[in-house]
Amino acid sequence: MRFTMTKSLGMFMAAGLLAFSGMAQATALDQFKTFVASTKAARGEFVQTQVRKTPTSKVAAPASGTFLFARPGKFIWSYVKPYEQVLQADGDKLYIYDKDLNQVTVRKLGDALGSSPAAILFGSNDLDKNFTLSEAGTRDGIEWLKAVPKAKDSAFAQISIGLRDGQPVAMELNDAFGQASMLTFKKFEKNPPLAAQQFKFVMPKGADVFEG
Structure with missing residues (x-):
């Protein structure tokens, strides 16, 4: 089964790097909070894995790819392995493209980011509106921040963000069904130059289009 995220914006993630003393x-x-305030855009690579509930639990194969985002609400989250899929938002609509099926699902972005993990990294700076934030201690040299969605109907029970030297290096996502997954980030570039039409989605030739 594909480890896909077409049911929620919750798994769209990105990361950023801050380089200043202290x-x-x-x-x-x-x-x-400093990262969010100072990072208007970023790009890099990610690896996504499921967290085993028990040593014998079956999990999907790891997924990996690239990301690009510009606040608020514009991003391109591209899976390269084990299959190709693109999730792209232009600030107004979200496009989910499955290359194997040559199928595009289009959704109104609107408030969809809301209390999802995507809102943390791709949305506005008003985190306290949708999340209750608190410190979550240190593990393996990483400082962790816990974000609990305020919305009762959120698909996620808790989101943890791991930071090292001002850089979000990981996110742990715990959904409402007890499933957990981990995102790790690398090769981050903060505030890269972006073309005006960078996030405009180009419909693939012959693709089947569905309004979600």
Whole structure:
């Protein structure tokens, strides 16, 4: 079964890098708020894995790809392995393209980001509106921040953001059904130059289009 995210915007993630002195001593919450305020756009690579509930639990194969985002609400989240899929938002609509099926699902972005993990990294700076944020301690040299969605109907029970030296390096996503997955980020570039039409979705030739 594909480890897909077409049912929720919750798994669309991105990360950013801050390079200034003193950040390593800051709390996870301070680091993250500074990151959000100073990072208007970013790009890099990600690896996504499911977290085993028990040593014998079956999990889907890891997924990997690239991301590009510009606040608020514009992003391109591209899976390369184990299959090709693109999730792209232009600030107004979300396009989900499955290359194997040559199928595009189009959804109104609107408030869909809401209390999803995507809102944290791709949305506006008003995190306190949709999340209750708190410190979650240190693990393996990473400072963790816990974000609990305020919306009762959120697909996620909890989102944890791991930061090191001002950079979000990981996100752990716990959904309402007890499933957990981990995203790790690398090769981050902060505030890269972007073309005006960078996030305009070009419909693939012959694709079947569905309005979600």
